[in-house]
Amino acid sequence: MKNWNDKPYHSFDYMLKERFHGKVYKVALNGGMTCPNRDGTLGNRGCIFCSAGGSGDFAGNRQDSITEQIEKQIASIRKKRNADRFIAYFQAYTNTYAPVEYLRKIYTEAISHPNVVAVSIGTRPDCLGEEVLDLLEELNHIKPVWVELGLQSIHEKTARYIRRGYPLSCFNTAVKNLRERNLEVIVHTILGLPYETKEDILATMEYLNHMDIQGIKLQLLHVLKGTDLAEDYLAGKFQVYSMEEYLDLLIDCLEHLSPDMVIHRLTGDGPKELLLAPLWSSAKRTVLNTLHQECKARNSYQGKQYKED
Numbered sequence: 001m002k003n004w005n006d007k008p009y010h011s012f013d014y015m016l017k018e019r020f021h022g023k024v025y026k027v028a029l030n031g032g033m034t035c036p037n038r039d040g041t042l043g044n045r046g047c048i049f050c051s052a053g054g055s056g057d058f059a060g061n062r063q064d065s066i067t068e069q070i071e072k073q074i075a076s077i078r079k080k081r082n083a084d085r086f087i088a089y090f091q092a093y094t095n096t097y098a099p100v101e102y103l104r105k106i107y108t109e110a111i112s113h114p115n116v117v118a119v120s121i122g123t124r125p126d127c128l129g130e131e132v133l134d135l136l137e138e139l140n141h142i143k144p145v146w147v148e149l150g151l152q153s154i155h156e157k158t159a160r161y162i163r164r165g166y167p168l169s170c171f172n173t174a175v176k177n178l179r180e181r182n183l184e185v186i187v188h189t190i191l192g193l194p195y196e197t198k199e200d201i202l203a204t205m206e207y208l209n210h211m212d213i214q215g216i217k218l219q220l221l222h223v224l225k226g227t228d229l230a231e232d233y234l235a236g237k238f239q240v241y242s243m244e245e246y247l248d249l250l251i252d253c254l255e256h257l258s259p260d261m262v263i264h265r266l267t268g269d270g271p272k273e274l275l276l277a278p279l280w281s282s283a284k285r286t287v288l289n290t291l292h293q294e295c296k297a298r299n300s301y302q303g304k305q306y307k308e309d
Contacts, residue, residue: 125174192221220268259303
């Protein structure tokens with residue numbers, strides 16, 4: 001077992017301290033974009049789990065400039081913590097889904113902020129054209145640029161159910177194109193999607209072990225009010241995990257993941273006013289503390305069952 005500051009997994013916080021030699025915080029930004037799954041290109045209802053905020057419910061106000069959003073969130077964080085380094089995280093909707101001239105403007109505004117040490121951009125694999133890739137590569141020479149891809153699952157049946165809107169081959173191509181430009185890739189997965197088994201989820205972990213990606217988000221499925229997923233949940237079409245069930249699955253996932261993979265997220269924390277289920281997920285600190293206790297009791301750690309080819 002590797003030593004990640006006494007955590008049983010290669011945490012995002014550990015990576016940041018190793019790379020930037022201190023604590024770094026995220027500021028979540030809204031670039032004012034939409035998504036091909038919402039503007040009629042692929043659909044107009046979004047992915048089945050996505051809230052009206054486009055997974056950016058904690059992001060800044062789109063009426064503010066990028067600089068204003070950064071400054072407001074820095075001020076809020078500094079009320080609680082002594083912080084001076086930040087990651088500009090373009091979170092809401094699909095953050096490469098706009099003309100490249102506009103993307104250059106907002107990305108440059110973020111990367112030029114003196115307190116920003118890196119930029120992270122949440123997007124879809126099918127929204128990474130050549131001009132966008134070239135821009136990201138250019139900016140990556142100024143400060144680190146990370147690209148977060150919403151995959152959720154490798155299984156096409158699941159992809160159709162959640163209305164993802166692109167095939168797995170598109171994801172593979174996006175990862176290849178990003179890595180050819182030396183851009184780091186973080187992949188979003190969701191654990192507990194309806195009708196997926198534990199074996200299905202572990203197959204996604206195994207698949208990603210063989211991809212040239214640098215980080216992963218293990219997101220607990222949470223049901224938000226007003227989504228199509230909520231309609232299926234209320235109709236009794238599926239159940240959500242208990243905390244015990246989720247932690248068992250999460251530990252299995254960590255054990256199967258490469259120890260080199262940085263773990264950017266381990267649970268879900270939807271807005272409390274929108275969260276329908278599971279309600280226990282709002283106690284994030286309790287979930288993480290229990291995870292650490294369980295890993296210690298089981299002598300479990302990331303990569304325990306990982307086998308290199």
